Amino acid sequence: MHTMRLSAEDPAAPAIAAELIRKGELVAIPTETVYGLGADGLNEAAVAKIFQVKGRPQDNPLILHVTGAEQIALFCHDVPQAAYRLAERFWPGPLTMVLPARDLVPRRTTAGLSTVAVRCPDCAATREIIRLAGVPIAAPSANLSGKPSTTTAAHVLHDHDGRIAAVVDGGPCRVGVESTIVDLTEQPPRLLRPGGVTPEQLKAVLGELAVDRAVVAPIDQDAVVKAPGMKYRHYAPQCQVLIVSGTRSQAASYIHAHFAPGDRVLCFAEELPLYENCAPLAYGREDDAATLSAGLFAALRQLDDPSVNRVFARCPQGGGVAYAVENRLKKAAAFQIIDPEADT
Ligand code: TXA
Ligand code: MG
Numbered sequence: 001m002h003t004m005r006l007s008a009e010d011p012a013a014p015a016i017a018a019e020l021i022r023k024g025e026l027v028a029i030p031t032e033t034v035y036g037l038g039a040d041g042l043n044e045a046a047v048a049k050i051f052q053v054k055g056r057p058q059d060n061p062l063i064l065h066v067t068g069a070e071q072i073a074l075f076c077h078d079v080p081q082a083a084y085r086l087a088e089r090f091w092p093g094p095l096t097m098v099l100p101a102r103d104l105v106p107r108r109t110t111a112g113l114s115t116v117a118v119r120c121p122d123c124a125a126t127r128e129i130i131r132l133a134g135v136p137i138a139a140p141s142a143n144l145s146g147k148p149s150t151t152t153a154a155h156v157l158h159d160h161d162g163r164i165a166a167v168v169d170g171g172p173c174r175v176g177v178e179s180t181i182v183d184l185t186e187q188p189p190r191l192l193r194p195g196g197v198t199p200e201q202l203k204a205v206l207g208e209l210a211v212d213r214a215v216v217a218p219i220d221q222d223a224v225v226k227a228p229g230m231k232y233r234h235y236a237p238q239c240q241v242l243i244v245s246g247t248r249s250q251a252a253s254y255i256h257a258h259f260a261p262g263d264r265v266l267c268f269a270e271e272l273p274l275y276e277n278c279a280p281l282a283y284g285r286e287d288d289a290a291t292l293s294a295g296l297f298a299a300l301r302q303l304d305d306p307s308v309n310r311v312f313a314r315c316p317q318g319g320g321v322a323y324a325v326e327n328r329l330k331k332a333a334a335f336q337i338i339d340p341e342a343d344t
Pocket of ligand 1: 061
C-alpha cells in the first residue's frame with residue numbers, strides 16, 4: 001500500500017483524509033499531544049485494522065475523537081454536568097473523559113467496556129477531518145504498540161510507511177505527551193493518566209480528584225486496571241532504561257562510575273556539561289517542563305537503536321506537566337529507579 005502524505009496546511013487535505021476514513025481506511029492524524037492512528041470509530045472492521053497495524057492488545061480500548069462538547073451526548077449517556085464544565089474549560093485540548101458508552105459505539109472500540117473515552121483535539125485540520133467524515137475518529141497514539149509515541153509525521157512513517165492509507169503532517173506536536181485521562185463514571189472523578197491538563201487544573205474545576213494507582217506505581221500484568229493501556233511496559237526504547245534520581249551531582253557521580261561503552265545519558269539541557277564523555281542527549285530544560293514534554297518521545301525514539309546498550313535517564317519531579325513526563329519516563333524505565341545515595 002502506498003501511504004499518501006498530506007499537509008495539514010493544504011486546504012484540500014481534510015476532505016481527502018475524511019474520504020479515506022469514511023471508506024474504512026487508516027489515516028494518521030496530527031493532534032497537539034501526539035499523532036493518532038485514526039479510523040472510523042463506529043466501523044468495527046476499520047477499528048480492527050488499528051489493532052492489527054499497531055500490534056495492540058485487544059483488551060486496550062481506543063479514544064473517540066470528536067468535534068466538541070456538542071458531540072458528547074451522541075456517544076455517551078448519563079453525562080454529568082462536570083463533563084460539560086471540563087469541556088468548556090479544556091476543549092479543544094489535551095483532556096480525555098471516560099463516560100458511559102451508548103450502544104452505537106462498537107465494543108471493539110471500547111475493548112468490551114461499557115464506557116468510552118472521548119476527546120476533542122486542539123488541531124483545526126483534524127477537527128475538520130472529523131466533521132467532514134461525519135463520524136468520530138477512533139485513534140490510539142500512532143506508534144507501534146509498546147514503542148515511544150509519535151510526535152512528528154516522520155515518526156509515523158518510520159513505524160507505518162506502506163501499511164496505512166495516509167498521514168496528515170501537522171508538524172511537531174506542541175504538548176508532546178498524550179492527553180490527560182479522567183474517569184467521570186466514578187465519584188470523585190479519577191485521574192487515569194496525567195497529561196497536558198494538570199491535576200491542579202482538574203481539581204480547580206472538579207473539587208475532588210482521585211489518582212489511580214497505575215499512575216504512580218508499577219502494575220501487575222494480571223491486574224485489573226481502569227485504563228488497560230497503563231499496565232503495559234510502554235513508551236520504551238528496546239534497551240534497558242534506568243532512572244537515576246538524586247541531586248545533579250549525586251546522579252553525575254553515579255553515572256560516571258557505572259557508565260560503559262554503548263550506554264547513553266538522557267538528561268536535562270542544563271546537565272549537558274556534566275556528561276561530556278557519556279554520549280548525552282538532552283530532551284528539554286528542567287526549568288521549563290513544557291520543553292521536556294515536547295522533547296521526550298523524540299529523544300526516546302532516537303535511543304531506540306540496537307547500538308544503544310543502556311540509558312541512564314534524569315527524570316523531572318513536581319506538579320504541572322512535569323508530572324506527566326515523570327509518569328511516561330517511569331513507564332519507559334519499567335519503574336527501575338536508582339537512588340545514588342542508597343547505592344554507594
Ligand atoms: O493524546 C492522546 O490521548 C492520544 C491522541 C492520539 O489523541 N491518544 C492516545 O491513545 O494516547 P492511546 O490509545 O495510546 O491511549 C489511550 C489510553 C489507553 O491507556 C487506554 O487504555 C485508555 O486510554 N482508555 C481508552 N478508553 C478507555 C476507557 N473506556 N476506560 C478507561 N481507559 C480507557
Ligand atoms: Mg499510546
